[in-house]
Amino acid sequence: MKKEKNLxxxxxxxxxxxxxxxxxxxxxxINNHDKSKAEETKKTLFAKVLESYDDFLxxxxxxxxxxxxxxxxxxxxxxxxxxxxxxxxxxxxxxxEVLITSKENKDNIVIEKxxxxxxxxxxxxxxxxxxxEVTTRTTVxxxxxxxxIDEIIVDxxxxxxxxxxxxxxxxxxxxxxxxxxxTLVDFIFYDGTIKGHTFKELxxxxxxxxxxxxxxxxxxxxxxxxGYKDVINSxxxxxxxxxxxxxxxxxxxxxxxxxxxxxxxxxxxxxxxxSVSITWDFVKSALTSAGKFTASKLKSWYETFRG
Numbered sequence: 001m002k003k004e005k006n007l008x009x010x011x012x013x014x015x016x017x018x019x020x021x022x023x024x025x026x027x028x029x030i031n032n033h034d035k036s037k038a039e040e041t042k043k044t045l046f047a048k049v050l051e052s053y054d055d056f057l058x059x060x061x062x063x064x065x066x067x068x069x070x071x072x073x074x075x076x077x078x079x080x081x082x083x084x085x086x087x088x089x090x091x092x093x094x095x096x097e098v099l100i101t102s103k104e105n106k107d108n109i110v111i112e113k114x115x116x117x118x119x120x121x122x123x124x125x126x127x128x129x130x131x132x133e134v135t136t137r138t139t140v141x142x143x144x145x146x147x148x149i150d151e152i153i154v155d156x157x158x159x160x161x162x163x164x165x166x167x168x169x170x171x172x173x174x175x176x177x178x179x180x181x182x183t184l185v186d187f188i189f190y191d192g193t194i195k196g197h198t199f200k201e202l203x204x205x206x207x208x209x210x211x212x213x214x215x216x217x218x219x220x221x222x223x224x225x226x227g228y229k230d231v232i233n234s235x236x237x238x239x240x241x242x243x244x245x246x247x248x249x250x251x252x253x254x255x256x257x258x259x260x261x262x263x264x265x266x267x268x269x270x271x272x273x274x275s276v277s278i279t280w281d282f283v284k285s286a287l288t289s290a291g292k293f294t295a296s297k298l299k300s301w302y303e304t305f306r307g
Contacts, residue, residue: 055071161217212268
C-alpha cells in the first residue's frame with residue numbers, strides 16, 4: 001500500500017514537472033518567434049542630415065529624395081550620412097549609425113548620386129518623342145568552363161596561406177613570404193599570371209576567395225614582420241586598402257547578379273574583419289582610395305560590412 005502511494009506521488013510529481021517544462025518551452029518558442037518576427041519587420045533608411053535640432057533631424061532619403069523628420073537623443077551634424085533602423089515609423093528609429101560625418105565628407109570623400117543618362121536618336125529635341133534611358137553598368141561574364149580554373153587558382157591561394165603559416169615560424173623565410181604576397185597582388189591587380197591564368201578568367205566568387213586568402217596572407221606576414229610592405233615596391237604599400245575595395249566591389253556585383261552567392265561572401269568578410277582588423281573607418285579609407293563613389297555604394301558596402 002505504501003509503495004503504491006509513493007508511486008502515485010512520483011507520477012504526479014513527474015506530471016507536474018512535464019507540464020511546467022512544456023509551459024516553459026512554449027514561452028521560449030513564443031518569445032523567439034516574436035523576436036524573429038520583429039527582426040524580419042525591421043526596415044532601414046540611408047539618409048543625409050539636412051537640418052539638426054536638439055531632439056529631431058530633418059533628413060533626406062538618398063534613394064527616393066523624400067524628406068523625413070527623425071526623433072533623436074544624441075547630437076548629429078548637418079551633412080552627416082546616417083543609417084537608420086526602425087520597426088514601424090522612421091520618425092521613431094530603433095537605432096542610428098553615422099556612416100560618414102560631415103567633416104569626413106567635406107575633407108576626404110565625394111558623395112555623388114547615380115546618374116541615368118537620357119539619349120535620343122536625334123540631336124534636335126522633338127516633342128512627344130519617346131526617350132530611351134541608357135544606364136551604364138559594368139558586367140562580369142561568368143563562364144561555366146572556368147570551373148576548373150577557379151578550383152586551380154583558389155587552391156593555389158589557399159595553399160599559399162598554409163605555406164605562409166609555416167614561413168612565419170622561421171625568420172629566414174621573410175623574403176619568401178614577401179614574394180608569395182607580391183605574386184598574389186600582381187595576379188589580382190597587375191595582370192600577373194598564376195599557372196598560366198589571369199584574374200579576369202575567374203568567376204566572381206573565385207575572385208572574392210582569392211582576395212580573401214590574399215588578405216589572410218598579408219595579415220599573417222604583417223603580424224610576424226610589421227610594416228614589411230614598406231620596404232617593397234611602393235605599389236604594394238596600400239595593397240590592403242585596394243584588396244578590401246576590390247572585395248566589396250565584387251560583393252556589390254554578386255548581390256545584384258548572383259544573390260545566392262552573396263551570403264557566402266558576406267560570411268567570409270565577417271571572418272576577415274576579425275582576422276585582419278578591418279574596421280568601418282578602414283572601409284571608408286578603402287572607399288576613398290577607390291576614387292569617387294555613389295551614395296548607394298556607401299550604403300551597400302556598409303550593409304556588407306555590418307553582416
